[in-house]
Amino acid sequence: MKAVVYDAWGPPQEALDLDQRFPRAFIEKDSDNVLVKVMAASVSYRDFREVRGDFKSVKSRAMPRILGTEVSGIVEAVGERCWKFRPGDSVIGIVPDGAMAEYVSAPEMHFVRKPKNMSHLHAAAFPMCGLLxxxxxxxxxxxxxxxxxxxxxxxxxxxxxxxxxxxxxxxxxxxxxxxxxxxxxxxxxxxxxxxxxxxxxxxxxxxxxxxxxxxxxxxxxxxxxxxxxxxxxxxxxxxxxxxxxxxxxxxxxxxxxxxxxxxxxxxxxxVDGVDLSNYDHFIYISKIVQSGKLRPVLDPDSPFEFTPRGMRAMVDKLATKHTRGKLIINVACSTGQSV
Ligand SMILES: NC(=O)c1ccc[n+]([C@@H]2O[C@H](COP(=O)([O-])OP(=O)(O)OC[C@H]3O[C@@H](n4cnc5c(N)ncnc54)[C@H](OP(=O)(O)O)[C@@H]3O)[C@@H](O)[C@H]2O)c1
The missing domain is CATH 3.40.50.720 (NAD(P)-binding Rossmann-like Domain)
Structure with missing residues (x-):
């Protein structure tokens, strides 16, 4: 599958690559994981610093790694121990193993239903940022x-x-x-x-x-x-x-x-990251979004294409430190699907 990856710490402009043949995400049959087809993913300055290696002394990470943690997408398959979602459900979620890929997998408690009044592009902007x-x-x-x-x-x-x-x-x-x-x-x-x-x-x-x-x-x-x-x-x-x-x-x-x-x-x-054990917080926020009282802000240059050129433009924008709201990658554009 296609994924934005890095296999060594370094300046993001050099370290990141759009790998066309990264092993596809999968789920074990007997698990509580869901496999999600990603429609849109977002990135923040923290991801940029992570690639640079700013936290390598405190967080040892296996390489290669996929960039980003927030996605909006459609459930493709569920493990036998899942009870919240079915294939075809639209969800948003936090994916610690990396978000900028055609498919991701994570425990179902990392996801909530995507608010119906919002496109995948907007919805990808708030799972982790909203919870945080x-x-x-x-x-x-x-x-x-x-x-x-x-x-x-x-x-x-x-x-x-x-x-x-x-x-x-x-x-x-x-x-x-x-x-x-x-x-x-x-x-x-x-x-x-x-x-x-x-x-x-x-x-x-x-x-x-x-x-x-x-x-x-x-x-x-x-x-x-x-x-x-x-x-x-x-x-x-x-x-x-x-x-x-x-x-x-x-x-x-x-x-x-x-x-x-x-x-x-x-x-x-x-605060070193979101506390995912508070699933009720996640539900609460998506309800406020659903009510129209909370709207994620997208940077005017978003969405970026899921192409080498799009990836480079996104990284250059992040490097300015003056992004407005969130930078979004339109992952599904590679398959021509509407988001
Ligand atoms: N602990 C965690 O789990 C976690 C998770 C995510 C993010 N973070 C950290 O949280 C911070 C915010 O992340 P984010 O993604 O929300 O924002 P961000 O994208 O890093 O913020 C971009 C904004 O920062 C503003 N800015 C730049 N320098 C500033 C300064 N000296 N004082 C005030 N504003 C300044 C700019 O505003 P103007 O253009 O208007 O100047 C720009 O709009 C980052 O440091 C990130 O590393 C931590």
Whole structure:
């Protein structure tokens, strides 16, 4: 089958290849796995960093690997222990073994039904990003109705969904972006600061946020959020697996800031990926999408073709670090099917 793969860490422009003869995904008969024909898949900056080898010391991965983790597609076959889906069902899901391929397989609990009011192209944009945004806001961030939240990097795949989810729960939302300030405002944010023109921690000092979410900044967000968090009960949640420069910064990042803040009544959490054991979260989000209250944002250059040229264009766009929402690959275009 065709798949976007890499077999060594390196610059994504060089390491990635559209392999035409990658072994096709399959499922064991006696399993709870589903085989899905992929219609569309999405990619984020984290995937880019993964290919580069930024996390190789903490996550050893067998090579070759398929790029991406989020798909929308149609169930082709199910293992004997599956009970949720049948062949022909449209699903969206999270595929840890890689998404950008004609077929993928994963346990059925990694999938939910695709919202009917949405194309595969849009639906591929939110399985992991949506779940991550939801869990950062509510599971780790404990956001309550009417609280005040600051979302750093609100224009990416995760941030653009988090803004909408926080507004859904009637939070007051402040956000940061630069090229995409207007887009974030259009999602309902109450105020959007351009991080290229001002320091948010100076502008918002003393605003006493109940929650600060970091969806792309890293060390500087840990350091400066102290200045804007509510001194009693403020929470900070980050998903950025940052690489820090030296041992002193590393200690400060992982131990110093959280300890200091803990004694000052704040809580710091690093979230290393979605928690798939909370299947009810997945169902909940797809219901909000179904209700029309949550819409994934696609980068204007999406979808990319599932061809060597399309793959290169997608990687070049990702490298700019200014993608808007999600980058999508139209996998089914290779077979001429409508998505
Ligand atoms: N822990 C996990 O499981 C996990 C999973 C997925 C992603 N991540 C991480 O989460 C982060 C967000 O991923 P994503 O896919 O949602 O977003 P993304 O695609 O990386 O975000 C792109 C956006 O980042 C903004 N941006 C760039 N530099 C910024 C800065 N210094 N401050 C604020 N915004 C900045 C740009 O906005 P403007 O163009 O408006 O400037 C651009 O629209 C990444 O760091 C990724 O590695 C972690």
């Amino acid at each position: 945004a939801f869990q950062c806001l509510y599971k780790y961030g404990d956001l309550k109705e009417g609280e005040k939240v600051l979302i750093l990097n609100a224009s990416g795949g995760v941030g653009s969904l988090a803004v909408q989810m926080a507004k859904y729960k009637k939070a007051t939302v402040y956000a940061t972006a630069s090229k995409h300030v207007e887009m974030v405002e259009s999602l309902g944010a109450d105020e959007v600061l351009d991080y290229s023109k001002c320091n948010w921690w100076e502008q918002l000092r003393g605003y006493n946020f109940d929650l600060v979410l970091d969806f792309g900044v890293g060390y500087s967000a840990w350091k400066h959020s102290e200045m804007v968090l509510n001194p009693s009960g403020g929470r900070f949640v980050t998903i950025v697996p940052d690489t820090v420069d030296g041992p002193v910064e590393f200690f400060n990042y992982m131990v110093g800031i959280p300890m200091r803040s803990f004694f000052a009544g704040k809580r710091y959490t690093y």
